[in-house]
Amino acid sequence: MTLSQKIADLKRRMREASQGGGQKAIESQKAKGKLTARERILALLDPKSFHEYDLFVAHAGKDFDMDKKFLPGDGVITGTGTINGYPVCIYAQDFTVAGGSLGYAHAKKITKIMDHAMKLKVPIIGINDSGGARIQEGVNALAGYGDIFYRNTMASGVIPQISVILGPCAGGAVYSPALTDFVFVVDKISQMFITGPEVIKTVLGEEISKEDLGGAKVQAQITGNAHFYARSEEECFEQIKQLMSFIPWNNENKAKPFPKKPPKRQYKVDDIIPVDPTEPYDVRNIIKALVDDSEFLEVQELFAPNIVIGFARISGQSVGIIANQPMVLAGVLDVDSSDKAARFIRFCDAFNIPLVTLVDLPGYLPGIDQEHAGVIRHGAKVLYAYSEATVPKITVILRKAYGGGYIAMCSHHLKADFVFAWPTAEIAVMGPEGAANIIFRKEIMEAENPEEMRKKKIEEYKDKFANPYVAAAYGYVDAVIEPAETRHFISHAIEISMNKSESLPKKKHGIPPF
Ligand code: HXC
Numbered sequence: 001m002t003l004s005q006k007i008a009d010l011k012r013r014m015r016e017a018s019q020g021g022g023q024k025a026i027e028s029q030k031a032k033g034k035l036t037a038r039e040r041i042l043a044l045l046d047p048k049s050f051h052e053y054d055l056f057v058a059h060a061g062k063d064f065d066m067d068k069k070f071l072p073g074d075g076v077i078t079g080t081g082t083i084n085g086y087p088v089c090i091y092a093q094d095f096t097v098a099g100g101s102l103g104y105a106h107a108k109k110i111t112k113i114m115d116h117a118m119k120l121k122v123p124i125i126g127i128n129d130s131g132g133a134r135i136q137e138g139v140n141a142l143a144g145y146g147d148i149f150y151r152n153t154m155a156s157g158v159i160p161q162i163s164v165i166l167g168p169c170a171g172g173a174v175y176s177p178a179l180t181d182f183v184f185v186v187d188k189i190s191q192m193f194i195t196g197p198e199v200i201k202t203v204l205g206e207e208i209s210k211e212d213l214g215g216a217k218v219q220a221q222i223t224g225n226a227h228f229y230a231r232s233e234e235e236c237f238e239q240i241k242q243l244m245s246f247i248p249w250n251n252e253n254k255a256k257p258f259p260k261k262p263p264k265r266q267y268k269v270d271d272i273i274p275v276d277p278t279e280p281y282d283v284r285n286i287i288k289a290l291v292d293d294s295e296f297l298e299v300q301e302l303f304a305p306n307i308v309i310g311f312a313r314i315s316g317q318s319v320g321i322i323a324n325q326p327m328v329l330a331g332v333l334d335v336d337s338s339d340k341a342a343r344f345i346r347f348c349d350a351f352n353i354p355l356v357t358l359v360d361l362p363g364y365l366p367g368i369d370q371e372h373a374g375v376i377r378h379g380a381k382v383l384y385a386y387s388e389a390t391v392p393k394i395t396v397i398l399r400k401a402y403g404g405g406y407i408a409m410c411s412h413h414l415k416a417d418f419v420f421a422w423p424t425a426e427i428a429v430m431g432p433e434g435a436a437n438i439i440f441r442k443e444i445m446e447a448e449n450p451e452e453m454r455k456k457k458i459e460e461y462k463d464k465f466a467n468p469y470v471a472a473a474y475g476y477v478d479a480v481i482e483p484a485e486t487r488h489f490i491s492h493a494i495e496i497s498m499n500k501s502e503s504l505p506k507k508k509h510g511i512p513p514f
Contacts, residue, residue, distance in 0.1 A: 107144020
C-alpha cells in the first residue's frame, strides 16, 4: 500500500471504531435527551484539544457469542485534553455500545488513563453512562471495577477526581464516583443505585421508579452523594469548567490566581445581618459581599442546607468557604451538615486551598433522632478535619458561636490562624435563655415575679457573655472588627499566610471517625 492508501485505511478504521453502537442505539440515546459519549467530551473540553487513545482496543469477551461482536472502543472513550487551558485526562462510557457495560478491555482503558493522570499529575474526569459490570464477562468485569476502585483510592488527595453521572450508574459501579471528589448529576438523566428496581421488586416486592430510587434530585438533595445538580448536560459542563477554575491540577500546586476584583455593589455586609440577633438571614449574601466579583460556586447546594460550602476567590486567590446558614435550622451542625463540611475541608486541605469559615450557630442539633443517627461520630468529623488541616485557616464569628459549635467551627483551639469576630458576636457555652434557666434557676423560682427575674437574669448573662470581648480578652479572638472591614482582614490574612508551612506528627495515617 502507498502512504496515501495507508492513510485512507487509517481513516476508514478510525471512522469504524468511533461510530459508537450504530444508528439505532444512537437514536435511542438521543431520545433519552442524552448526548453521545464523544459529543460529551467535545462539549466539555476546549475546542480541538481532545486527543483520543486506545481507539482500536478490542474487547475481550469470548462467551455467549461475544467473540462474534464488534464493540467499538469496547464502550468507552479515553484521552487527554484541556479545560480553560488546564490539562485533564478523561474517559466517557458509551452507552450505545453494549450499554456502556464494563468488560475487561473497557476497564483496562479506564485504568490506563487513570494511571496516566497520576503520572502526569493532572485531574481525571470520568463520565459514567453504563449498565455496570458486563454480565457476559463475569469475574473479569468485577476485577475491572476493583482495579478502578483501587486507583480512585490511590489518587485521592493527589489529583482532583471528578465523576459525571450521565445515565445509569448501577450496582458496584457507583463506588467509583463515591470514591472521587466531586459527583455531578443531571435532572432526569442521572441514576445511581446499588440495587435497581427489578431486584427490589424481586427481593422486597416493592415497586419503585429509577428516578425515585436514585435520580439526580435524590442524589443531590437526600443522599448527598452528588455535589452538583444541573438541569441539562450543557449546564453540567459549565459547572465543571467553573469548578476547574477554582482548583489546582494536583496536590503539589495551588489554584491559579485570578486578577483581583471587588464584590458586586449590591452586596453589602452591613445591610445583610439583621439587628435582631434571633432573626435569620441568608449567609450566601454575606459570602457574596466578601468575595471577588461576588462569584460563589456552591457545592452540595441542596443537601444539608444548614451549612453552606463552596469555592470563591478573595483578592484573586481561591478559597474554600464553610458557613453556617442561619436561614435553615438556625445553622446548627447535625449529622449531614457535619459530613458535608468535613469532606469539603479535607478536599481544600489536600489541594492547598485556604479555608474561610463564617460562624453563626447555636451548636449541635439536639434530639433523639440526631443522637441515634450518630451526631457524636459525625460531628467529630468536623473537629478532625479542621484540626488536621494545615492550609491557612481564617475564621470570622458573625453572631452566635455557642457550645461545641464555637469549638468546631475552626476556633483557635483547632489551630485557626486568624479568628476575627464582629461586635455582634456572642461566644458562650450556650444561649442566654438556656444558660439563665440553668444557672439562676433557684433565684428565678424563689423570686416574687419569676418571669421578671428570668428576664433580668437573661440580660445579666447577655451583658457578661453574649459578646466577643470575653473571648478577645483571652486571645481566642484576634481582632474584633467592623463587618465592613471583613474582606480587608480576610484578604490580608490570606496574603500573609501564603507561605504557611505546618506539618503533622509523623504517622502512617490518622483514624478519622469515618
Ligand atoms: C451487559 C448490558 C448490561 C450489562 C445493559 N446491557 N447492561 N450488557 N452487561 N450489565 C446492554 C443490554 O443488554 C442492551 O443490549 C444495551 O446494553 C442497552 O440496555 P437496555 O436494557 O436496552 O437499556 P435501558 O432500557 O436504557 O436500561 C438500562 C439499564 C438496564 C437500566 C442500565 O440495561 C439494566 O438494568 N442493566 C443491568 C444493570 C445492572 O444490574 N447492573 C449491575 C451489574 S452487576 P442490546 O444488545 O439489547 O442493545 C454489577 C456489579 C459490579 O455492576 C460490582 C463491582 C464491585
